[in-house]
Amino acid sequence: xxxxxxxxxxxxxxxxxxxxxxxxxxxxxxxxxxxxxxxxxxxxxxxxxxxxxxxxxxxxxxxxxxxxxxxxxxxxxxxxxxxxxxxxxxxxxxxxxxxxxxxxxxxxxxxxxx
Amino acid sequence: xxxxxxxxxxxxxxxxxxxxxxxxxxxxxxxxxxxxxxxxxxxxxxxxxxxxxxxxxxxxxxxxxxxxxxxxxxxxxxxxxxxxxxxxxxxxxxxxxxxxxxxxxxxxxxxxxxxx
Numbered sequence: 001x002x003x004x005x006x007x008x009x010x011x012x013x014x015x016x017x018x019x020x021x022x023x024x025x026x027x028x029x030x031x032x033x034x035x036x037x038x039x040x041x042x043x044x045x046x047x048x049x050x051x052x053x054x055x056x057x058x059x060x061x062x063x064x065x066x067x068x069x070x071x072x073x074x075x076x077x078x079x080x081x082x083x084x085x086x087x088x089x090x091x092x093x094x095x096x097x098x099x100x101x102x103x104x105x106x107x108x109x110x111x112x113x114x
Numbered sequence: 115x116x117x118x119x120x121x122x123x124x125x126x127x128x129x130x131x132x133x134x135x136x137x138x139x140x141x142x143x144x145x146x147x148x149x150x151x152x153x154x155x156x157x158x159x160x161x162x163x164x165x166x167x168x169x170x171x172x173x174x175x176x177x178x179x180x181x182x183x184x185x186x187x188x189x190x191x192x193x194x195x196x197x198x199x200x201x202x203x204x205x206x207x208x209x210x211x212x213x214x215x216x217x218x219x220x221x222x223x224x225x226x227x228x229x230x
Binding site: 002004006036041043044045046049051089093100101102103104105106107 | 118145147149154155156157158159162170173205207209212216217218219220221222223224
């Protein structure tokens with residue numbers, strides 16, 4: 001039972017354009033959402049997060065949008081740069097304190113075309 | 115400062131053998147998590163340690179899997195009688211103690227386990 005879903009295994013975007021990565025979840029108990037970025041042979045690194053009390057969080061070129069009613073979130077990267085090429089994982093947690101074990105999606109491989 | 119380290123980086127073993135994977139968390143991080151990523155899958159939670167509390171073992175897939183943590187430092191994940199379906203990248207993460215705001219989990223580079 002995949003509680004966090006990333007339906008696009010890969011995405012290619014021209015450098016300078018906007019990259020939009022999508023994520024859907026099914027568990028209504030999730031109230032904290034994160035995006036991780038992963039390069040080959042490295043562990044995932046935290047990128048940006050959002051609490052369920054918000055619908056948008058922005059950090060530089062990265063913005064995460066949350067639509068609770070649709071159980072959907074998205075990551076926007078603008079402008080996209082070659083160094084953004086990586087696998088992006090969406091993750092969710094049922095709480096933002098206590099045991100913060102994460103449920104991950106299967107990832108989207110983003111390729112930025114120079 | 116040093117990040118999360120894991121050893122070995124790669125491990126190839128024969129079906130039926132036992133393996134031990136090691137994680138050194140960031141100093142001062144009392145929370146430690148083990149995840150695994152099988153080919154084509156997302157990261158899957160295995161076990162969580164926080165200080166001296168009883169660990170959350172709810173993600174361990176079978177009784178062949180166990181993990182220990184020495185105080186608030188090193189952790190070892192042991193897989194007994196390995197099976198081919200245990201082949202995966204095993205990732206360790208650490209964070210500050212859970213509190214009123216989210217604490218980022220810092221991941222190690224992982225151990226790639228291949229069971230022949």
